[in-house]
Amino acid sequence: MAAAQEAAAPPLRQAALARGITFGAAVRSELLRADPAYAALFAREATLLVPEWEAKWEALQPREGEFTFDALTEILNFAIGHNQRLRGHALVWHEAMPAWLPPAIAEGRARAQALLENHILQVLTATRDHIRDWDVLNEPVSNPPGSDQPSATDGDLRPTPWLAALGPAYLEMALSTARQVDRTLRITLNDYAVEEDTPWAAEKRARLLRVVRRLVERRAPLDAIGIQAHLQLRNPFSPAPFIAFVRALRELGLAVMITELDVREADALPDGVAARDAAVAERVQAFVAAAIEGGARTVITWGLTDRDSWLVRQADVARRDGVTTRPLPFDDQLRPKPFRDALLRAFGG
Ligand code: G3I
Helix, strand or coil, X not given: CCHHHHHHCCCHHHHHHCCCCEEEEEECHHHHHHCHHHHHHHXXXXXXXXXXXXXXXXXXXXXXXXXXXXXXXXXXXXXXXCCCEXXXXXXXXCCCCCCCHHHHHCCCHHHHHXXXXXXXXXXXXXXXXXXXXXEEEECCECCCCCCCCCCCCCCCECCCHHHHHHCCHHHHHHHHHHHHHCCCCEEEEEECCCCCCCHHHHHHXXXXXXXXXXXXXXXXXXXXXXXXXXEECCCCCCHHHHXXXXXXXXXXXXXXXXXXXXXXXXXXXXXXXXXXXXXXXXXXXXXXXXXXXXXXXXXXXXXXXXXXXXXXXXXXXXXCCCCCCCXXXXXXXXXXXXXXXXXXXXXXX
16 A cells, blocks of 8 residues: 555554444553553554453463452553453463363362353453453364364364363353353354365364354353454465355354454465565455455454564464464554555455
């Protein structure tokens, strides 16, 4: 985008809102605290903030019975100061567990249920005035053969400490506890690898739909589905099957959100930043347009700047050729990229 056009480009939050869409991004408290330019970018671009780590069990209950909300409160105070909302991520998950939790869950059904219910009670009670939407269940669906990390099961549910201790009932237990604590909370189930045109993504879509349909048929309190959208350029994307999937979830009476959008470059991408950024932007525009066509009205990126992406920090998902990947709307100097322009186009800006 030329400099003059660049100066006129609206903030993503503004362009999205003009289309009835909420745009947000995952944020890290230590960067808000330490980097004024990072903080200014989030203030300008996002309507909604999601703590990348600070609302997880490991951060909120690091020792049994000891709840600490300091880091989450930092993000909350920033959001309040910038007329932004906060969504909670994630109450029940098999990762970001403090070391004491898995053995405690394994002590037996009654102990596991008490831990699950108390965490939900304490966290929702402490945050209810400011967080009105939580990923109550995160990644409960199993990964089919062919996935990056296939689950050791043919069943629809991922083998987790919660499933081992409580059986499939843990899903309704978590959802019902959240509803009992907070009558008007938006209760969300969030999962990933359901976006692309591969046999394993198609199978995971089928598994997620079976899990969600069972919950809806049993009148479990569930309001929304989060689709993480950690897209991978090495996998093809076709709008039609994804639009049909989003519509199927909407027809169950559920809102659909894109909750963690970023794009993992393929190692075989052409050389040169311009070509790589163009390939990422093309996928972003196709995907977000399809999500909106299907009925999604919230789009959240998993960070705003390439510099701070988990795809740069974590060796197991970084580019194998050692080139620093470029997965988000703004680069490591916080300058807008074609990814950002693709979002503006998808929002109709
Ligand atoms: O452990 C330290 C803690 O002591 C310190 O106080 C805190 C504040 O800086 O940092 C903690 O470090 C790391 C934390 O990220 C904050 O950066 C944790 O060790 C590390 O495990 C954690 O990784 C996060 C990961 O989830 C696990 O929680 C990543 O940043 C985050 O991008 C990633 O996000 C997940 C989503 O929640 C679910 N979907 C997949 C996505 C990518 O894996």
